[in-house]
Amino acid sequence: MKAVVIEKYGKNVPFVMSEQPTPSIGEHDVLVEIHAASLNPIDFKIKEGKVKFLLSYKFPLILGNDFSGVVVKVGERVKSFKPGDEVYGRPRKSRIGTLAEFIAVHEDDIWLKPQNLTFEEAASIPLVGLTTHQAFADILHLQRGQKILIHAGSGGVGTFAIQLAKMMGAFVAATASDKGYELVKSLGADLIINYKKDNFEDMLTGYDAVFDTLGGAALEKSFRILKPGGQIVSVSGLPNARFGKEAKLGWMKTAMLSIVSRKLTALEKKHQAKYHFLFMKASGAQLKDIKEFIEAGHIKPVIDKVYPLKDVKQAFHYLKSGSAKGKVVIKIK
Missing domain, CATH: 3.90.180.10 (Medium-chain alcohol dehydrogenases, catalytic domain)
Incomplete structure (x- = not known):
């Protein structure tokens, strides 16, 4: 082949x-x-x-x-x-x-x-759908009426995530550029922040959750918009010790992750938040759920x-x- x-x-x-x-x-x-x-x-x-x-x-x-x-x-x-x-x-x-x-x-x-x-x-x-499903349903337990920021709303993960969050009844803010504005708006985002012109961390407050696909500075600034008890799920940030334990990586790798992610751990404590690194798992059962969402017209x-x-x-x-x-x-x- x-x-x-x-x-x-x-x-x-x-x-x-x-x-x-x-x-x-x-x-x-x-x-x-x-x-x-x-x-x-x-x-x-x-x-x-x-x-x-x-x-x-x-x-x-x-x-x-x-x-x-x-x-x-x-x-x-x-x-x-x-x-x-x-x-x-x-x-x-x-x-x-x-x-x-x-x-x-x-x-x-x-x-x-x-x-x-x-x-x-x-x-x-499959990949973007499972990633988002696991972030929202398995980790965040996203509820109707909660507020979530989705980074890179016009990207592959972002376009799916906006639709799923709206289907779940959340208030959705998303970052996008001028070129992505109309797409993100058409998917149902309630608030769109032009990341090239505005700083999301100065515009948002009291959010329940952030879905991060960027890592780096965007991830670190995201802690500022959370209310106490808020959560961040990232697919691009650094894995932390919590992930190492959950993934059963062994004590040595888990200890190494604890060291390299110590800045994120400090931000968790400072903002009374919880940070999760997501390494998505294959799941035919969740693909069955996503199939139903798509066939019902909730997600395209x-x-x-x-x-x-x-x-x-x-x-x-x-x-x-x-x-x-x-x-x-x-x-x-």
């Missing part, structure tokens, strides 16, 4: 289109012919070796973290799927590789594709550009430029 691989970690390491063996499947696996995949910031973080502390891969490594396609073969103990089923999913972190013609994936990590979406639209959903995919597999280098370059409004998708079949 054709696949996009890297031979080692590095910022300037080339993407290689190569022939790889079609993966074999275990008794609980399904083999999916991939029709489309989407790109996410985690892809170039993996490529550049920025998550080696948390994830270890062998080379050549097929990149890609979410997909849609058609089941072509099932393992002998698979009960939920059959050949011909149209599915979408995010493989577990140890089994990534969606920039390819086929993938073997555990049946627990996929679900039937939303019927009202194309393969390209469906491929744009937002796609900026679709590239053929042969143009994956340009697609990655576009995503990393920060210009994308919504998702960047790779059409494979």
Whole structure:
């Protein structure tokens, strides 16, 4: 099968289109012919070796973290799927590789594709959808009437997050640029802050939650807008000791995380807040929930550009430029 691989970690390491063996499947696996995949910031973080502390891969490594396609073969103990089923999913972190013609994936990590979406639209959903679902439902327990700030509202995660937060009844503030304003407004944001002109930390106060996709200074300033007991979930900040314990990384790695995240821990104490680092988990059960949200019309995919597999280098370059409004998708079949 054709696949996009890297031979080692590095910022300037080339993407290689190569022939790889079609993966074999275990008794609980399904083999999916991939029709489309989407790109996410985690892809170039993996490529550049920025998550080696948390994830270890062998080379050549097929990149890609979410997909849609058609089941072509099932393992002998698979009960939920059959050949011909149209599915979408995010493989577990140890089994990534969606920039390819086929993938073997555990049946627990996929679900039937939303019927009202194309393969390209469906491929744009799993990673951002699961990330947001886990942030809002599992960690924040977001409630109707609560106030949440969503950073980078016109980005891949942001466009999904605004819609889910509104569906859950929250008051949503979002940061965006002039170019992203109309998109963010159309998704239902109640308050839009132009991050190029205004400082969100001077405009907002008494918020229950922040969903951070930026890290760095934006994350640190976000503590200022929270009310006592408020919470921040970040997918781009530093993992802390709490994450190390929950992820069972062992005492040494957990101690290291405690040291590197000590500034965030100090901000937690100062603002009487709680900081969570989110490293999303694959979940077919949650994809089932998201499918229902989409088919009911509560959430729609937002796609900026679709590239053929042969143009994956340009697609990655576009995503990393920060210009994308919504998702960047790779059409494979």
